[in-house]
Amino acid sequence: ALLGSRNHELVTAENGEQAVKLYRQGSFDAVLLDVQMPVMNGHEACRAIRNYERQHRRKPVPIIALTASVTEEDRRQAREAGMDGFAVKPIDLQEITGELARLTGASTQRVSRKLASQSGQAPVIDAGKMREMWGSASAHARAVSRFVAQNKDAAAQLETLLQNTHIAQARQVVHRMKGTAGNLCLDELYSVLADLEQQLNGQRTDAARKALPRLQAGMLAAEQYYVAISAQPPTATRSLPSESAKIDLHTLGLLTQKLRRGEMPGNLLETLSQQLPPEVYQQVQEALDNFEPESAAHVLNNYASQLQQEAAPDA
Incomplete structure (x- = not known):
């Protein structure tokens, strides 16, 4: 979800069977299939699409598997089903946009509308993307507040997981947070989490533990952002609609x-x-x-x- 905010035109299906039917009826640059779809799962849907392409001599469409798991077995099953790419839920907009660009040959068109940063580090938020996706700074700040509250102990949790060599669990926590940080346009925090995930993917636990203070700092910066936004006086007070008011x-x-x-x-x-x-x-x-x-x-x-x-x- 949320890909439409990146100017991708989307067609959605309720299940794998419907996804195959829609593919046969239309023309698509890429297909994203959740491996846990009902009626017909993602692997089955992919095989059906590949069979249809062979029978009708259609050019194979790039197909990306969406899954909540990150094991090598999941990747193997996706490849054997005929899938070209792999993305882990929750959706990380920057990551999946890059995967789509890789498979379709299109530019990622990353717009550098960012807040200035004298330190040279990533800014706290991507202001342009935030306005485009959220519209309201107050709505965005509420979502950031909820994210910070839910993950306030993340650094300590990750430290414990790494001490006990639970690297797979730590990687899942980091990936989930990274995806949400990307959707919240928290560029500074996203950058920290992306680096942390890279260290965990390489089994470099010492380097990952050294990055945890940066994670704490990034969370603090996100907290300071929403506190500052919340402290600003509202530009307008929402009034109750009158009896004669008509909805557009x-x-x-x-x-x-x-x-x-x-x-x-x-x-x-x-x-x-x-x-x-x-x-x-x-x-x-x-x-x-x-x-x-x-x-x-x-x-x-x-x-x-x-x-x-x-x-x-x-x-």
Whole structure:
């Protein structure tokens, strides 16, 4: 999810069988298959696609496996099924964008719209990407706050894991944090976690342990960022919608579609913030704070259905 914010056009499927059907009906630059998809898993779907390509003499499409596991056995199974790439969940936007670029031959088009850093290190956040993905600095700050609270003891946890040579578990913790840091546009922290993951992948535990103070510093910088944003006076106070206020149904539809694709709302939610009922707005914000845009779309879809029922003439 969230790939749409990188200007990729997405077509989504509910299960592996539907993914194969969509592939047969269309033309795609790449296919991402979750190996745990229902009805037909990712490996089975990949084999079905490869068989279809051979039968119809179609050029093989690059296929990337998505999995929560990082074992060599998982990679072997993906290769044997005919998959070309491998990505670990939770999705790391920078990593999977690079994988897509490698397989399709396209440029990653990394835009260097970053905050200035006199030290030469990565900035705390990528301000341009944050505005593009989140739209609202306050919404972004809430998500950062939640991330910091959930991972405040990460350095100590990793130290314990490394002391007990639980490298695989440490690698999973770091990869999960790195993916979330990337989605939160926390460039400084992402850089630290990427280096830490590289050390763990190379079984260099001493180097990994030496990087833990940098992780603590990166978490502190993220905390200081959201504290500073939270301390700023709001530019506007959200007022309750009046009885006569009408929701912009076109914008509501655009926002719902965007969230269904797994994208963050950008400025669309801010546009509707004064029109949505408080309980609906709060449910959407809570879903986004938990990185669940599809859940936010479900809330808005239910609200739109309610509006349609209220507008329908009595039978």
